[in-house]
Amino acid sequence: MSAILQHVVDAVALGSLYALTALGIGLIFGVMRLINFAHGDFIMVGAFSLVVPTSAATSTLLIGAWPAPLLIGGVCFVVIALALATERLAFRPVRRADPAVLLITSFAVSFFLQHGVIAIHGGRPKSANIWPHLMDPVIVAGVRLPQLQLITIAVTLILLIALVLFLKRTAIGVAMRAASEDFLTARLLGIRANYVIAAAFAISGLLAAVVSLLYVAQTSVLSFHMGVPLVLFAFVATVVGGMGSLVGAVLGGFVVGIGSVFFQVVLPEAWRSNRDVWVYALVLLILLFRPSGLVKSKSFEEKV
């Protein structure tokens, strides 16, 4: 019984991380039909902002040494600024282009950021030790659970609620929803495209920064490649959830995260190294029965 509770928390915590990443991608896709593969690199840059930029193999904390509120604020600032800068410099000039051009642009931004980090920090992965006490377990119902997992789940819930309130209760949030439903009509009604899109990038930057912090607190890892697997899983999550739907992105994140832990637990030893094959098989199965994802988004269906 205690093992089952443990597995459930493991699964939901991993699902939360994917859900937050998927939400960052889903938000941008909603407002400008851009699948932003550089989102993973926002997460990566957030992680690297914790340490002093040098090519030495050992790392020295920079923002990572600040007290928690400043640390969180600092990383959020860096990643939001980066997200806004990429929007302004890379994506805005090609906004009207074909979605394929947008996609390629996002790959270019991704490679640029990764190689920029290699140039500054070197190609060798580094470690950063932030908030080690979060690894200490707490006892819940007789089960030892890592605090960090519970915090990850709590932070995800809080951010989801905050985002829902933002989208429903604020003018800019309503504008963003309108833009994501029908961008042209929204503009005709006087919604400023630049403003809405920049706001979406800022929020996706904030989400990326939070994932950076949770990820580094869990793994201590800083690597130029660290964002890539996260963004791949998150992209799959947005597809499973239903492209264009934020609820779908979150749901998809949980499906992929929970599926991943589920197969890790139930597969026999010899098959476990091929776990992801099973996760993707599950994804294919879902898409077979619901080709537009778990949550259908009206604005993305082909109109005949």
Added chain:
Amino acid sequence: MHKLTRMVAATAVAALVSTAGPQTSAQAEDVIIGFAIAQSGWMDAYDGPPLIGAMMAIEDYNAEGGILGNNIGFVVSDTKTDTVQGAKAGTEVVAKGANFMVVSCDYDMGAPAATVAHSNNMVAISFCASDAKMGVQGIGPYAFTMNTPGQVEGAIAAKYSWDRGWRKAYALLDASIEYNKSVCHGFLEYWKKLGGEVVGVDTFMQEDPSIASQITRYKQAAAEKGEPEVMALCSYVPGAVSAIRQVRGAGIDAAIVSGDAMDGHYWAEGVPGLSDHYAVTFGSIYGDDPRPEVNEFFARYREAHGEPDTSFPLNGYSVIQALKVAAERAGSLDNDAVLAELNKFDKEPLLWGGTTFVPDMHIDMFHPMTVIQIQDGKGSFAANIGLEDPPALQLIFEEFTADLYD
């Protein structure tokens, strides 16, 4: 202060060995070493330190007359951590008149250049690829690597664990690359031969953001079959660091053993106060190696290039040393003559240790390795272990399957 000197040193080395295009220090009568290695991209961090070791060897030998009276020159061409560019880099150093080639510290990254060398009947030595395919079986008879197979590292980790009196082991395998599988395979095979108990075997992937379910499974196994005393963690940085942080965070105190991928302690900042971590590698960088020549080498390294991160510069030095010894024994720079002498190496005392090559095995199966330990976040020498009975050849080329150990 150390960081600053390291940065200055790194810049100096960069200035020395990297300006646009392949550079050369070669003159007409020289013997030329062609380095087709990474000077940019992620592999640079792994090829850089052995290159410094190789440069130190070239300097040393030139001061005492070079090879067979020829001054040793070099050309470097950047593979840019890319396999296509790797083949081009190989072709380029051949075109620049290299007599021998040195390739990247990795089978996949080094193989394209080594293949070019081989098709030119030129000896190519990898700095430190630990895959036996970097040799006769994967490239051809002209290819060598200055390392042991991962299986031997794993077996030595098992021997060390057994000698420490540990009897219950757990293996946690990062199944993302073959090297990791080799280390775990060697460990488990040798552990069984010694009579040790395997409490469990589990896998994870290098880029998994969480190994929480692996930890849950470990705890279940420990509750059922008894707490493991040692965990073979077959992985590399950074996935291994993430795993160690999560394992120690979950209150698992078993000793952790691993291969040369976990050499040094530069990565240990992610796991504050880490203790009982043991890595099987080439030598101690901490000045406490029982071999005075190793300590003397790292003292010189430290002076000129800053704190070493790993002991891999030893291998870079040894590559040049091997070429010099073989060429002088052959009395010729002819590649076939040098190859014949390399094939006769029997516990040849190179800087990284006694080196043995045989005509069909160009990776050292018998190499004694150093176990370094991390206690309270500090690294030090722990043991020197060589195996009289290394894993059988068929094991070296056999594919790992975890269910062998059910």
